[in-house]
Amino acid sequence: MEPALPGAWRSVLDEYAAYLRLERNRSAHTVRAYVTDARAALNHLADARPNADLAALDLAVLRSWLAGQAAAGAARTTLARRTSSVRTFTAWLARTGRLPADPGTRLMSARAYRPLPAVLRPGQAAEALAAAESGAAEHDPVALRDHLIVELLYATGIRVGELCGMDIDDVDHERWLVRVLGKGGKQRSVPFGRPAAAAIDAWLTHGRPALATAASGPALLLGVRGRRLGQRQARTVVHEVVTTIPGAPDLGPHGLRHSAATHLLEGGADLRVVQELLGHASLATTQLYTHVSIARLRSVHGQAHPRA
Template structure:
């Protein structure tokens, strides 16, 4: 989120600030963006308008041109903002100016000509397949005594690794989203896009144990239809899921410290290493762009290169 960029510009002139609420409603209602995304996009728009107001005190929306947008990005780059963050904020600014032009708040869209800084995308850390197996075994061992929270924790890591779903998607699952016969989850992803994701036998066993002995012990009047529950019976939140993943991976010697997204990265990488088609992995992960999924082919190649360099006598 761009709160750091926006903090210096909380007080915008009314002639500029009045458009932000309408922009937020557009993102929320017309584009179907999550509240987190809406906050981030509005913060970037506020930052842009704040720079405009600082640079030109009497400026209105009509003064928002390409020069002003480039100056805004240059100021952030000079303050040490990472290239990847600049690229994301550039995209957010273009979304904002496109909306301004479409709603005739400005005569033409200056964002069309705003170039995005090239980000140097780092390869994500992933588990080796053996480490993933050890993590699942550690979670299963912890659940052996049928303590409800341990049974739930096993299901959390099994589902994250088996399906590659996002932690928000995991926490949003309801009981009715599980097709037990076909071993398929109905997942609501980014942009309210729905997809079906299969899971295997170990995850099915963890799910059965949770529904049989875990969830009934935690369920309360506040549980509703949530599949996964916290200790107090409410829907599991993302922070709890992250803590579970960190704790499980701490039991695996040499494993990197990963968040739930690391299990998603690991699942995608292992699928491709096992021969899965790139477009199938794209569909499973819910990526709108194949280019996003292609990152995992680079992960696989990088790991092959590391093994080759270590093992081959003429590397």
């Protein structure tokens, strides 16, 4: 059983949560994850050094906390995420005068293994889009919405949360742009093409009016009861469409995002342009997609070149 944290430490966690929410503009999910990690580190401190004060949260305690998790079988990606999370916590503690120095600056972790994301081949993406469009031929409102979900996710590479959070006014019909609110509350505009424009027009003309209710508000995409479409339903739509494509990997909205980024780079797009389109804070994140392209190139080379 975890030791009970002193009341003063619980107050610190409450202040930390408020900092993440109000000053860092983190989502509720991220705040919960960061506070959970911070609480776990403090629990480890209380267990390892009973009666110690908060200033005892030093590098040795942090290393011991992570080592215990590694010994318990935590994945490298989990350890890397928790290391990053606790660094944010100790930096805040030092900045607010609760620690004499920030031990997190010297805390190292093994580099997380990042498997290459599954992506659709261009032909498979075209088949998925055609399958989604065929269901919308009779102007069924749900089919029109589902077509727009798949079309817009692939056309723009936006995240599913960004898609579901869009309002009608976030679509610029003249310039073929969508305005989305990304991670950290950062807003960006992303272009789309003619097929997505047609899907938007069909949805707004024949689909949305049939589902809209007084509870719909300005939401662009709606569920069958007229409320803003949830991310879970959007994921289900993508999975159902992709599973109809022979040989396609099982993927959801994020897989369409991966596919869009990969196909952009394979088509000659500049890496920094793709970074801006995807809303990545770091270019290193976008560079993952170059590895996907190279892996595919090597696969083709190995199959086709007589001297491979």
